[in-house]
Amino acid sequence: MNYTKTFFSPQFLWEIVRIITVGLASLFFYLDFIQLPILIITMAFGLYSLVKTAVLDLINEKKIGTELFITIAVIISVLGKEYLAGAVVLMIILIAEYIASASTEKARASIRELIGSVPKTALLKKNNSELIIDIVDLKIGDVILVKAGEKIPVDGKVVSGSGSVNQAPITGESLPQEKTVGSEAFAGTILELGALDIEMTKAGEDTVFSRIISLVEDAESQQAPIEKFTDKVASWLIPVVFIFVATVYFFTRDVKLVIALLIFTSPAELGLATPLVTIAAIARAAREGILIKGGLFLEELAKVDTIVFDKTGTLTVGSPVVNKVEIIDSNYNEENLVQFAATVDRRSSHPLAKAILNYADKLNLTYFEPENFEVIKGRGVSAKVQGKSVLLGNKLFMEENQTPSINSSENITDTVIYLSIENKLAGIFYISDAIREGAKEMIQGLRKSGIKNIVMLTGDNPETAKYVSNQIGITDFRANLLPEDKINSIKELQKDGSKVAMVGDGINDAPALVQANIGIAMGAMGTETAMEAADIVLMQDKLEKIAKARAISKRAFRTIKENIFVGVGVVHVIGITLVLLKIIGPIEAAAIHLLPDTLVFINSIKLLRVKI
16 A cells, blocks of 8 residues: 555645645744734635535535534634634644545555556457457457456456466455366456466456445445444534533633633544444455445444354355265276266256266266267166166166165265166265355354354255254254245344344345345355345355454454544543643644544554454
């Protein structure tokens, strides 16, 4: 982060000019180098930005801020002939306002910096030649060349080449991902090694990168409940403060005392305590591949006491895998059986067929083209492989073809697929939806973080649900559920007063994600439905991101409370006390006024760096 660039950007130059002008005028008036009219004109110049902000806030947002309090304080100082005190107070307050606005801009800039920027041009491959073209002129289907060290400018599919891509700007992954023909590539990611020809499938605002930027920018406008509360407190305090200050002046007739009190009694700094934290926390989460759609959801996640998980695709991988191959006929080994099964299944579109083909690929096996391929609905497939009659299917399929079958599944959750060669049982494939890596550790971590109740919802049978829940340490599960049943389950939990977070894939679980207090979509890179339905989007299929998101939200909520109590409350109470005791005057009050802004800024911005 280039802090110098932020603090001295063009939008802040006029503020710097005002500070210097008022500061020099105060010094020259003190040394009798300039007359009173010049000081008054200079004070008016410095006060202009505060008056403008105060009036606009009052008209547009019905909000009374620090600017109005300081304007009144400076006017009172002039009317009370405390000219030098008013000028010095104004200069110090201008410095405080500058720090506050520059700090907020710095936090926002951290979001833009961590996401980076997409290149404005691309190297288009066309008619056996390469030419540089503006991104806006590319069309869906165009093929671009990306070389090592370059950022990928579009979303698309790799059609040629291979390479290692750093996807951290989108997913938060620390390790580069290998891309080959058929792999998806995303705008904003960086090709570290190799070269890729990418066919563009999405452009402009449709890319994952653009949607992430849009989500993060929109997140700033979603106020947290505590932020709304502080705004409400500020609005109620303002008339009380004015009555208090007027009462003090009535009894003391001390203009300096009134000026100092106006500086310390402004409750508007409450409004600075929350937004900075929200921006910093959202930026930190985005760096981890977690998109939080606003301060509202940041705070809600910190208060969650119940988490509901969808099973398939969330706690499990969501696609079947071969757990074991049992050899029945000793004339064959595992590789022979997998080759026969893969050859028969290569023309099948059944999900279980894909599991067997993936297993064959994992073993680096080649398989053949089947002859006389036929699908028997609800049973299996048959074909000729190297002149041999092969059947692959369920137990009923074997029995209908007079092939003796056995069932020796190691657990009741496996789907059993029988392989028959020449009407003789040769082997058995055990297939199931694998439990996602790290699921058990994630559940343990959530319990330690204060989650009281963890529930698993699934449309699967009770036996499968019980097996999966036992494996990962969940004691409460609901099985045989339709989508509407999942919604009803969440409603039941909410009736008890529970704050419920729902974790799902963001597509099938969209209604349940919306019903929950917080909807968390997993593995949503490129999935538009997930981004729309959920309040928090995890860009990777990594369960540990859930605990990370909750840790960030809890840390942010704690930081907000620290800001309000220490950064604003303690400093202001001490300041008012010192003013009433006449230990400090207006100039000292203005100097101390810098402290809460600085404390709030430092405490908030550390969320970007501190270990969570």
